[in-house]
């Protein structure tokens with residue numbers, strides 16, 4: 001299914017309201033660097049929201065605030081939950097750490113352009129771990145993990161090897177598979193395909209499309225315009241940490257990439 005055929009839900013998964021992030025730079029004589037400045041938008045259930053902007057415009061800072069890797073300086077990030085389990089609205093900007101950890105376990109996945117340091121655990125078990133934490137047996141979890149690694153073209157002889165020795169693109173596949181495995185309601189992707197060859201990138205796009213069809217909501221940073229055009233429903237454009245606009249994919253011309 002092409003992105004423009006994707007039916008957008010009217011349900012809101014996240015409301016970002018007046019979000020700002022400043023960094024205190026003590027080494028620079030207590031000056032402040034602006035990461036994000038008064039950014040507001042919402043994310044609709046089941047959509048793929050691409051975030052674009054020049055280098056340093058705040059894309060990674062935005063994703064890190066959504067995942068609460070960064071504590072926002074001001075504003076709210078209200079997570080409304082997925083359809084059917086809207087028990088609570090949680091402000092990700094201010095909720096306690098236990099709530100952040102629970103939401104990461106149950107609902108929100110993240111993977112970044114900087115490849116995780118994966119310890120001495122075979123690739124298949126890195127991907128299987130979140131599935132086991134969801135209650136699957138080791139065999140079931142490893143089976144699903146192998147399926148994902150196969151879909152992302154990781155050569156079979158590497159499945160039982162340690163990702164620490166892998167190439168950048170191979171590790172990126174493991175990272176992406178690990179983020180996808182638990183089927184989070186909300187997936188935050190910061191350049192997850194930057195080191196992939198075109199064929200594997202296409203495999204990742206196909207996989208993401210299936211997740212979208214199943215109702216996963218994605219907020220993602222991708223330098224590659226073709227990826228954005230293939231999967232995004234709307235595009236958030238950042239400039240100098242501020243929101244420049246939100247455009248539907250049909251109107252997006254791929255002009256602003258970092």
Ligand SMILES: Nc1ncnc2c1ncn2[C@@H]1O[C@H](COP(=O)(O)OP(=O)(O)OP(=O)(O)O)[C@@H](O)[C@H]1O
Pocket residue numbers: 023033034035036053054055056057058059060061062258
């Ligand atoms: N941990 C940090 N400490 C200090 N400054 C930071 C930190 N993280 C981000 N910044 C600053 O915030 C601004 C936005 O950075 P950010 O990484 O969010 O931009 P970006 O759009 O993701 O850039 P790129 O496309 O180059 O990855 C930059 O000026 C950056 O130097």
